[in-house]
Amino acid sequence: GAGVSQSPSNKVTEKGKDVELRCDPISGHTALYWYRQRLGQGLEFLIYFQGNSAPDKSGLPSDRFSAERTGESVSTLTIQRTQQEDSAVYLCASSLGAGLTEAFFGQGTRLTVV
Amino acid sequence: GIQVEQSPPDLILQEGANSTLRCNFSDSVNNLQWFHQNPWGQLINLFYIPSGTKQNGRLSATTVATERYSLLYISSSQTTDSGVYFCAVAPTGTYKYIFGTGTRLKVLA
DSSP states (O other), X not given: OOSXXXXXXXXXXXXXXXXXXXXXXXXXXXXXXXXXXXXXXXXXXXXXXXXXXXXXXXXXXXXXXXXXXXXXXXXXEEEOSOOGGGOEEEEEEEESSTTTSOEEEOOOEEEEEO | OOOEEEEOSEEEEETXXXXXXXXXXXXXXXXXXXXXXXXXXXXXXXXXXXSEEEEETTEEEEEEGGGTEEEEEEOSOOGGXXXXXXXXXXXXXXOSOEEOOOEEEEEEO
16 A cells, blocks of 8 residues: 555554554565554664564563564564553555665554553 | 664744754664654655755754764754754664654644
8 A cells, every 4th residue: 555554543442452453564675664652752663574574573571462464464473461551553565575674664553562 | 773862852932033953873874864752643755865954844954874973953943943853873783763852842822
């Protein structure tokens, strides 16, 4: 597509439920990144994909967080048993090559855990 | 890991004023980008600038990778320039962008 697309834009969930966040990268972009931004804070790196493999998962905060990617297209970030501290905006980015080219961000998914 | 510090943390300007934002990083990097996060949260690409100087309208940026810093210049600021400015670096040997602490800019009419 023309830009990085994320869905849903907003998600409110109850504590303890699982959520799935989706990211559609720019067509042809092989690298895909997930970041988390808490209110008033900077962006924290979560995970990056090169194709459908994830060479760097170092930013995932706990084993409740996981992500997968289908080929060089859509990626899903899953948070199991959500906690209130998971409330944040989750941002996805894509680039032509991993870390070597310009990255473009989607509009984010605002997750609120109540 | 690499530290990415931005200064100043907060900046208030009168419309029409000029400003310089700084990004310091503690280790060597392959790449550097500047972003503007608007009040609606969207990250807008300003510059992809691993080294050298680039200009785009009222904005320009300079990266001196050997001295581990980058500067973003905003001239004749407008109220629409308000928001948070982030630099992001890709440390050498890694394949991810690490974001700086951000500069929150408010331009008053």
